[in-house]
Amino acid sequence: MSDAGSRRVRAARVVVPRVARRLLLNELRAAASLGRWVLRGKHGVRPGDLAAAYTGPQTAMMYGLLFVSLIETVGLAFLIPWPTVHRVVLVLDLYGVLLVLALHAACVTRPHVVRPDGSLRIRYGALFDLSVPPDAVASVRVDRRYPEGRLVSLSDEGVLDLIVGSQTSVTLELNRPLPFTRPLGARGEARTIRFHADDPRALVGALRQPA
Template sequence: MTARGLLRTAVAFESGIWRSLTRWVRRRPDVPAGADAFPYASAASPVLWTFIVLSAVEIPLVDWLLPWPSLRVALLVVGVYGLLWMLGLLAAMHVYPHTVDDAGLRVRSGFSTDVRVPWEEVAAVRVRRRSVEGSRSVVVAEEGGRRAVSLAVVASTQVDVELRTSLVLPLARTGGRPVDELRLAADDPAALVRRLRAGMSDHAARTDVAPRADGDAR
C-alpha cells in the first residue's frame, strides 16, 4: 500500500472511532428502520473494559509520579486520547450490530467491516460454535475446495451462513477471491438463525426459491 493509501486508511479509521463514540454517547446505533439488530460484542466487552479501567487508573498515577510538568502534560494528553480511542473501539462494536431486514443479512464488525448478503444468496444457516486460530478478526480458511471467511470476536464464531453461489465480498483479507461461506459471531446465535430462516422462508414464498433446511437453531 502506498503512503497515500496508508494515510487514507488511518484517517478513515480515526474518523470511525470518533463517529462510533458519538453514536454511543447519543444512544443512536446504526440500525435502519424496519431492521432487526443482532449484537455480537458481549465476548469482547469484558476484555476492552479491563484495558479501559487500567488506562483510566494509569493516567492520574503517571501524573502523580512524574516531577516534570511538561512531560506530565504530554503524557496526560496521550493517556486521555488513548482512553477515548479504546472507548471508541468498544462503542463501534455496540453501535454497528448485525442487522436483518427485507433485503437480507448485513454482517458487520465495528465500523471497519460491512458485508451485505441478499436473501437470494443465502442457501442455509446454522448455529455452529467454532474456534478461530490467531487474533485477527477476519480469517479466511480453505476447506475441501471451498473458501470460508470468519468474522470472529475473541477468536470464535457461532453462526454459519452458507452461500448459494460463490461471492466476492468487500473484505481485503479475501484478496478478491470468491467466498462460499460466512461465519460470524453473535451474542444470541439461535435468535439470529431463527430470524434468518424466517426471512429465507418469506423470500422463498415470494420467489419460489426453496431454502435449504440444514441443522437447527438451538
C-alpha cells in the same frame, strides 16, 4: 466536485498511503459512534429490521482494558517529573482511552442487521461491513466455534472468520463467492462466513424466514 477539488483528492491519495487513510477513516467513524451510543441510536437499522448484537464476548475485556488505561494514565501523571513529557504522555494516554471507548461504541451502535427481504449485513464496528444479498445464501446455522487468529481471518478454502472474543456462533454457507474488504483495505472473497451473534438462534431464525 470541481477540477481543483478532484486534484486535491488525488494528491492526498498519493501523499497519504492507503493504510493510513483507512486507519484515519476507521477512527473517525468510531469517534462518531460515541455520540450515537450516548443517544442509544443504531447505525443502518431501519423499522422492521432485526438488529443482532455481537459485543457480549468482548465487553468485559474492553472495560478491563479501559480500566488499565485509566490507571496507567493516573500513574504516569505522578511519575513523570518533566512537564513537557508529562503533557505529551497525558495526551497520548487520553487518546488511547478515547479510542478504546470509541471502538466499543462503534460495535454497540453498528450491530449485524437482518432485513425483511432476507438480506444480511455483517459488521464489526467501523472496521468491517459486508452485505450479503438473500440470493447468495445457501444455508445458515447456529454453530459455535472457538477459532484462533485475528479479527478477520480467511482460509485458503474461502472460509472467512469474523472473530469476536475468540469465538463465532453462526456459520453462513454461500452459493457463490462474495468479495469483502478487510479493515485496512485489502480485498478477499468468501465462500463461507463464520461470525458471532449474541443471540445466534434469533438471527438464524430471522434469516431463514424472511417476511
